[in-house]
Amino acid sequence: MNEEKLLVDQFDSPVGRLCLAVNEHGVIRQLTWSRDLLPRVELVKAVRNPFNLRVRLDSYFKGNVGVLDELEAEGVGTPFQRRVWSALRAIPVGTTTTYQRIAIDLGKPTAMRAVGGANHVNPIGIVVPCHRVIGRDGSLTGYAGGLERKAWLLAHEARHAPARPGQQLAL
Secondary structure, eight states: OOOEEEEEEEEEETTEEEEEEEETTSOEEEEESSOOOOTTEEEEEEOSSGGGHHHHHHHHHTTOGGGGGGSOBOOOOOHHHHHHHHHHHTSOTTOOEEHHHHHHHTTOTTOHHHHHHHHHTOSBTTTSOGGGEEOTTSOOOOOTTOHHHHHHHHHHHHHHSOOOTTTOOOO
């Protein structure tokens, strides 16, 4: 497989320092708290605010939570992982779902652990909102960025999301 060339930016956010990697077409390939790049990628150059994405992410942190839906992102993973990540993008801002619900929606009702595994390796945090997945009992469960960040992101989105009667997350 050929290496993909990425533009990389690192910046501070309310939830810590983020590493943003985008391809030469402006598609987000990674957004993490780690500086480790994905397999089979090559840093083209460090750039500030590639494709204006840092500004758009800053807008999210300032309360424009709907901006995430406008960002193009594609993670490198197995077909199942990509299906899970696509399902995550469909979770409306300000709401949550469960691993079980995603498994059922994917037609694999017993694949809750596999859904959790795909969440765990999601390379595009926040934009591919694995933080919106909670335990069946409503508890905050695993998050690569840590549960404090997950709680912050959920509370932030609950404050700024358009009201959805019956679905608004109360924190």
